[in-house]
Amino acid sequence: MTFRSDSSHVPTIVLNDGNVIPQLGFGVFQVPAEDVTGVTAEALKVGYRSIDTAAIYGNEEGVGRAIRESGIPRDELFITTKLWNADQGYDSTLRAFDSSMSRLGLDYLDLYLIHWPVPSAGRYVDTFRAFQALRSQGRIGSIGVSNFRVIDLETLIADTGEIPSVNQIELHPTLAQRDLRQYDANHAIATEAWSPLGQGTLLDNSAIVDIAKQLDRTPAQVIIRWHLQLGNIVIPKSVTPSRIAENFDVFTFELDAEAMESISRLDSGKRIGPDPATFSAGLG
Template sequence: MTIPTVTLNDGVTMPQIGFGVFQVPGAETTAAVSSALEAGYRSIDTAAAYRNETGVGQALAQSGLARDDLFVTTKLWNTDQGRDNARPALEASLERLGLDRVDLYLIHWPAPGRGLFAETWEAFEELRASGLTRSIGVSNFLPEHLDAIIALGGPVPAVNQIEVHPELQQRSVQDAGALHGIVTEAWSPLAQAGVLGDPVVAEIAAAHGRTPAQVVLRWHLEQGRVVIPKSVTPSRIAENLAITDFTLTSDEVTRIDGLEAGRRTGPDPATFNG
């Protein structure tokens, strides 16, 4: 299986399909990530806040895969924002992961009430320059947060990881990123399974002989987004990756686009401060 890739605005190549471990208990993480790597995933997305970086690192070490064949993302938690805190936080994540660098490091939330994401971004520039991460980006940033980062005049985020699924498409956020070559990465790409029973999705899935999850993930890929579906069931882990051998029609994409409902499964970045 050939996993499609996207080239980030800093020239780094990133797999378009990754494996997410949000809400995967620490005790189950190593087995889940091992199943994902066996299925063919090479991109793993974790975060300090998930409290499972150690389990991810154990799976990576046990896999026997070359480090250069892996793409590992982790994130800085809100309480670690600030110029002096970013490096120690990343170093702690690296220790838990058993790595000397990650491929992508993200500011997990803008946490606007803390007022620290801009200076945190400047610290991120230094982390990249020091080789502790290949790329730097943000997560859950709205257009006004992106504007504040870009106004600093330094590197532009390579990725903005946001909640995107058929019922919450955040087109204004995606468009704001696209203006600066920022790749949108979708977390909760299946709305925590909330869209899988939708009649439109079910009808399209039946027409292709695919599962509803595969159809929704394919919808993301065809619009250029990176996706990081999560599961702890080996068969579903493999199923979520098997989406590269079919395409949706333009009408089918439009019909799924029409499911927009403004429904979040997570916090609102405009007010969430952690």
């Protein structure tokens, strides 16, 4: 199979603030700090222009190094990082942002996300207000959230007067999040999928394998294509060069309605990651 490596054909999504994000990006969750520069460099070489990291990943510095060494103009890149739970709150958010930007070596961030709502702490509204202040200073392009449920989004919107631009959530064929995706769509919130391949648990699913064989594609490519056709922003992660390229080569085929429905029927509502209603790691 010949891989196509060209960023120009990646579709984009216009966010509710007018900024534009590539629909396909590259995630670095669980990529060790000592490996992330090389892995990110490979992704940039293949054609990815959107890179997603987070403070808690411990690899922002290496991501920043790859960005600088790539030679790609900054305005051609879309960089996302996330605020960790322990740093929620107005003043602590401002400090945490400075720390992330120092590690990344950037003076401007395209998208900043609240990593988890941590509803038990009740700090995400003040956190988002700090995001608004940072944006007003010209330091952030877009502000959003991650792992927010409808109830969290409703509170945030009511208390801050603003709809976040992105909600990044666990989303894959066995956790399709239909109701949350519909809420996001109704409120012009872009839905971004983390763990889009189910952390590899779906790659040997018989329904997906059958579709992949019919199309002469890989299971990962089929799943990523399913996300794209649903309208999700998707950020697959791999540390293997061939798979990094494979996951990017998803724009020369389409899934028909039968294949889309076959994959959607896999939805069981089962999470791989934590439950946003109760997850509060880092609060101490």
